[in-house]
Amino acid sequence: MEIKSVILAAGKGTRMKSNTPKVLHKIMGKTLLGYVLDNVKNISEESFVIVGHHAEDVSKFVKNNYVNAKTVLQTPQLGTGHAVSMVCPYLSDFDGLVLILCGDTPLITEETLKKFVEYHISCGSDLTVMSTIFEDPTNYGRIVREKDNTLKCIVEEKDATAEEKLITEVNAGIYCLNWKKISAAFSQLTSNNAQGEYYLTDIIAWGKSQNLCVNAFILENNEEIYGINSRQNLATATKIMNERKLNSLMDNGVTIVDPSSTWISEDSEIGADTIIYPSTYIEGKNKIGSNCQIGPCAHLRGDVEIADNCKIGNFVEVKKSKISNNTNAGHLSYIGDSEVGSHVNIGAGTITANYNPLNKIKSKTVLGDNVKIGSNTVLVAPVQVEEGANVGAGSVITKNIPKWALAITRAPLRTIEDWVKKYI
Ligand code: UD1
Ligand code: CA
Numbered sequence: 123m124e125i126k127s128v129i130l131a132a133g134k135g136t137r138m139k140s141n142t143p144k145v146l147h148k149i150m151g152k153t154l155l156g157y158v159l160d161n162v163k164n165i166s167e168e169s170f171v172i173v174g175h176h177a178e179d180v181s182k183f184v185k186n187n188y189v190n191a192k193t194v195l196q197t198p199q200l201g202t203g204h205a206v207s208m209v210c211p212y213l214s215d216f217d218g219l220v221l222i223l224c225g226d227t228p229l230i231t232e233e234t235l236k237k238f239v240e241y242h243i244s245c246g247s248d249l250t251v252m253s254t255i256f257e258d259p260t261n262y263g264r265i266v267r268e269k270d271n272t273l274k275c276i277v278e279e280k281d282a283t284a285e286e287k288l289i290t291e292v293n294a295g296i297y298c299l300n301w302k303k304i305s306a307a308f309s310q311l312t313s314n315n316a317q318g319e320y321y322l323t324d325i326i327a328w329g330k331s332q333n334l335c336v337n338a339f340i341l342e343n344n345e346e347i348y349g350i351n352s353r354q355n356l357a358t359a360t361k362i363m364n365e366r367k368l369n370s371l372m373d374n375g376v377t378i379v380d381p382s383s384t385w386i387s388e389d390s391e392i393g394a395d396t397i398i399y400p401s402t403y404i405e406g407k408n409k410i411g412s413n414c415q416i417g418p419c420a421h422l423r424g425d426v427e428i429a430d431n432c433k434i435g436n437f438v439e440v441k442k443s444k445i446s447n448n449t450n451a452g453h454l455s456y457i458g459d460s461e462v463g464s465h466v467n468i469g470a471g472t473i474t475a476n477y478n479p480l481n482k483i484k485s486k487t488v489l490g491d492n493v494k495i496g497s498n499t500v501l502v503a504p505v506q507v508e509e510g511a512n513v514g515a516g517s518v519i520t521k522n523i524p525k526w527a528l529a530i531t532r533a534p535l536r537t538i539e540d541w542v543k544k545y546i
Contacts, residue, residue, distance in 0.1 A: 124218030131225030132174025143176035151405030157228035201319025262292035276323035469497035
């Protein structure tokens with residue numbers, strides 16, 4: 123069955139106290155919205171992102187990064203039900219499933235969403251809501267059930283009676299609906315509630331009133347629906363995401379010497395028998411091969427590809443670069459916008475000067491196979507050091523160096539005998 127998704131991202135995110143829209147805040151280099159869009163991209167053919175506050179920024183992000191996603195403007199923002207109703211004109215002929223998610227819930231996994239949709243289909247459901255149990259359910263919508271345990275409705279914290287507030291089963295804010303059957307609900311929602319909003323949650327009671335098949339999918343790992351509303355939430359989610367990633371890497375043969383000081387983004391692939399030393403920070407999208415040694419204190423900033431048997435040592439920063447096998451950059455280097463061959467040695471303190479702050483242009487450095495760069499070299503990009511060439515320590519390389527040559531720009535050493543004695 124065809125599946126489309128709707129991601130709610132029009133809200134203000136007041137508690138972030140930020141000029142950046144909430145869904146564009148990042149966890150290890152990737153936006154919250156990016157996580158949600160990536161999680162649905164293998165499940166639904168197309169996503170609609172509902173934008174409102176900072177709509178321009180959010181739309182630009184979606185347009186630049188996701189070909190299968192469209193943004194739909196919701197203005198003013200009259201509630202979650204109103205938000206979803208914005209897609210009605212786009213789906214008037216659609217006869218499939220619509221998956222609804224929030225843009226500020228990055229910890230949900232593709233695996234869970236797949237199970238959720240499968241559950242919806244296997245139950246023959248018209249509408250399924252994801253729920254979970256929270257010891258402290260404060261602020262979440264509560265799942266109210268009938269005496270026979272079937273769903274009755276969802277009641278928001280602000281509308282709940284004292285008795286309803288005791289319910290610990292909460293609405294995760296993720297829904298799957300048979301669009302043809304449920305879409306009529308959106309023209310019938312009312313804002314007759316404590317917040318004066320059109321609540322998406324009211325589609326549950328609406329579905330029941332229409333004698334449709336309405337179910338809840340209870341998620342065991344409630345961590346997955348952890349929502350980001352504040353900077354503290356963001357830090358907690360980052361920690362959870364990181365732990366998840368480190369555990370999965372270790373399960374697949376990567377040594378993480380000190381998980382408590384290591385940060386690795388979800389989109390970093392690392393091969394078996396690679397060792398990640400303490401205080402290493404790896405953000406964005408990266409691919410690291412097998413048998414590498416990374417860190418301690420290495421910083422990979424994304425778009426980094428490192429092949430097998432490489433060593434990226436302490437205080438080495440790498441960004442948007444491709445490094446072939448058996449290459450070492452052991453100490454205190456910056457490698458940016460580079461292509462580095464195999465069996466290359468990059469001496470301590472070597473820097474690629476890749477950025478011209480006057481014209482803001484970033485340029486590329488290319489080092490061929492078997493190149494040896496002496497310590498404290500500045501490679502002023504755009505520049506190429508061809509296969510096998512050597513660069514003497516302390517050089518500033520501003521021109522391309524041909525194969526197997528030695529390049530050196532070091533000023534000749536002068537030794538002035540007894541010079542110091544004049545001053546003592
Ligand atoms: C919502 C649910 C609540 C659930 C919780 C789970 C409703 C009425 N309540 O509450 O039952 O437990 O999520 O996290 O749905 N948004 C729009 N347009 C709007 C209003 C909101 O796009 O007009 C977006 C927000 O940006 C956000 C999402 O919808 O991404 C949820 O809105 P929010 O106000 O955070 O709802 P909650 O109070 O958390
Ligand atoms: Ca919320």
